[in-house]
Amino acid sequence: METALWWVRADARLHDNTALVAAAEADELLPVFVVDPRQYGERAYGGQRSFAFQKTGAYRARFRRETIADLRESLDDEGSGLLVREGRPGEVVPEVAAAVDADVVHFQALPAPEEREAARAVVSALGDAGVRTESHWTSTLHHVADLPEGVQGIDDTFTPFRQSVESDSRVREPLPEPELPPTPDLGRLDGGHGAFPTLDDLGLERPEYDDRGVLAFEGGETAGLDRLEAYVWEGDHLRAYKRTRNGLLGADYSSKLSPWLAAGCLSPRYVKREVDRYEAERVANDSTYWLLFELRWRDFMAFQTAKHGGQFFARNGIREREDIDWADPGSDPAAREQFERWKRGETGIPFVDANVRELNATGFMSNRGRQNVASVLANSLRIDWRRGAAYFETQLVDYDPCSNYGNWAYVAGVGNDSRDSAFDVVEQAKRYDEDGEYVRHWLPELRGLPPGYVHEPWKMDPEEQAAYGVVLGEDYPEPMVDLEASDEPFR
Template sequence: MADDTAVVWFRRDLRVHDNEALLEACDADAVLPVYAFDPREYGEREFGGRSSFRFEKTGAHRTRFRREAVADLRERLRERGSDLVVRHERPEVVVPAVAKAVDADVVHFQTLPTAEEAGVENAVRNRLRGLGVTPARHWTHTLYHLNDLPVEYTDISDTYTSFRETVENDAKVREPLPDPTLPGAPVDAVGAGSIPSNADLGVDDTDHDDRGAVGFEGGESAGLDRLDRYLFEEDRLREYKQTRNGLLGQGFSSKLSAWLNEGCLSPRRVRREVKRYERERVANDSTYWLLFELIWRDFFQFQFAKHGTDFFGRGGIRGRDDIHWREDDEQFERWAAGETGIPFVDAAMRELNATGYQSNRARQNAASFLANNLRLDWRRGAAYFETQLVDYDPASNYGNWAYIAGVGNDNRDRYFDILKQASKYDGAGEYVNHWLPELSEVPPGKVHEPWELTEAEQAEYGVQLGMDYPEPMIDLEESYRKLR
């Protein structure tokens, strides 16, 4: 028998397509969707306890993207005869109040594996049970469903290759769910509310930086458009494996991560479109590689379900206590501002600050410099990325940082030779010149090591070290000797 009234609490599943929570709710006679901008997601936050450091959890780029995503969801629901209640308050206050106001029988919502998100969910569930309302959880954000893993999630391999081979051989990806037919929404009982501005949320506004390759407009509509553009309109997927390490331009990679991480795109929808591309265009190692990357994303989601808060400890899931992590505010601030004097790192950080985005190659080098060359607490770097990234996901972000810092899913110590990486992936210096205009006149053979310029060359190229561009904050080769 169908429930009379259901509430759908949207979280990081801001879409109509392939959304089990929404679809299941639509068995009811009336469905009221709701979204809460949690004040704890914005403003200054403490990480790791009183002895650690403070940071802004959600910065301007992701706040803007999320607001756009919520606005797009509301519009898509209204087009289907429904609506979206929006509040700026803690979900454990908003969701039970809405459920009580409309006499709901059940509240459907997405469940997530990371600690803070699970804590909010538990608070909501407890209050709903106190009202006699049934909480209904749904796993909606991975390619492979949690219940379809060949082993219990607590027993999955901590090595990606082993995990990938296991799911590819012994599990199936479910087909995307159909779009629901939405019954009426009793929105008048509570009022729809307005979407708060960045200022309302205590976050600075941000303008689009024309140097960024993609504007990252939030929402399901923009996410579906990006997916279609990359695969079919521009036919980029056939060369993805060859171009994915690029640094400049919008087409070298799919750039779907922001829409995936806010739930504007379902990974199963992406897979379905990749399979259609393979049927209609070509199937090769590049088309497979995009699915390979989606499985990487799954890997960290299930790893966090397995290991929980151990991932956020300084020693990571390996419990390492043999690395001397340093605290140096001045060095950290230079890294964060893109003023290290190492052009490849600085270009990456200035791109991040200006746009909320970095390519995978840029992220790895920027993270390795902080964690390995400087040996500053890797969690502080991860927290800075958490603030800045438009495509932040806690499992992917902290999982990848831990991996690079040598405390995560690898039993080897990893570090990037930044000059070799710069030479290989930015040999002509185009990326550095794009984000460091003060070095734009320095020729490609010298731009990645400006500290080698003579005074005459500095005058010739219009850059004075220590004035126009900083001297390097460390000797790279000396730092590598300490790591070897």
């Protein structure tokens, strides 16, 4: 009799799960999810010039809780079960393995330093106890073993990477759901199967759904598969994805698959198979290609994180830039005030404020919004970009360490690609929110402004401010930065 544990990480799904398939070959299988307290509450960023921030906010905590509940229900339906325990994985997983006399532990390999350190602790403790461990790469479209030049050989610029994997790599076929063996006797384990803590237990207020949001994101594999079905097949939105993906309002301007991909509720290989089927049955065009393009950008950030490790998260980034004088909100009162206004969506720059208020109210922000919001903090205000990235880590329902910090570093000019990535925010606002509908949606105080002023209210003279009922400094903030003056080249 062989007993296996499946240590569930960011792979909470039954479909296309290499770790689960391998674990299911045992005679007995116990899936285990560990709630690591280090992922909640106020934590240190780590490294040089560290600072404290809230690790996980309410939106992602709720999504994660729903994800684990859905996984438990799916496992129960298959005659299996899920054990949930709180503590450090390096302590909890070996304790569970000892209690059920496990022979092997299967788990997902992840590229970011925190996740890799957690895995090392588990492997070390299990090794001391004589328990085998097997890691499985399950989070990206392309398998790490199929990279033409390996992780260390990939280019630090996206286009060469994309061209390389498109021409010289392959995407493996997704695996079917396995038949699951019975769970072992849990008689030596106290506390039953356990449950994911409530948001109250985590010190978080349960957020109410804001009907101004683009989608009510519900955690779990079931909801993720439903969303894919609704977007691709029922709504037939994939055929126009490239044209609509920079939208700002509504559920279907983009796929909105990112929360389920980040939590591992959806396999990117399964998404590709659905795209391939859509191309065969309906249409193959630049939109179907572009969804795969975006999945490869996600891959790029994951492999870059694996390549560069902790330097990917350092203030001077993988380019090791020492020529930028970053303002520190921890020691600079002016920077602290600016940062707090940025976090509240009170910069006086409507397109930025609207996006931040959407984030605060829903846990989500469009990709277009993220780039512009990041650019103002990092390029216009020159506030330490990691502060903004950490705030996104707290708030985003679809937070992924590789994509979040990689994209922030890119915009800040310390990450991948050497081009100037500062955004002309007003021009972007006029291009992607031409009539100001999005800004008015999230900034009701500006609803009376015409398109000519909704993105640049500072251009109104006092008489116009009074006429439209938007007095700067009273009804809406004065802009905290002169965007034109701050757009001097930094690189």
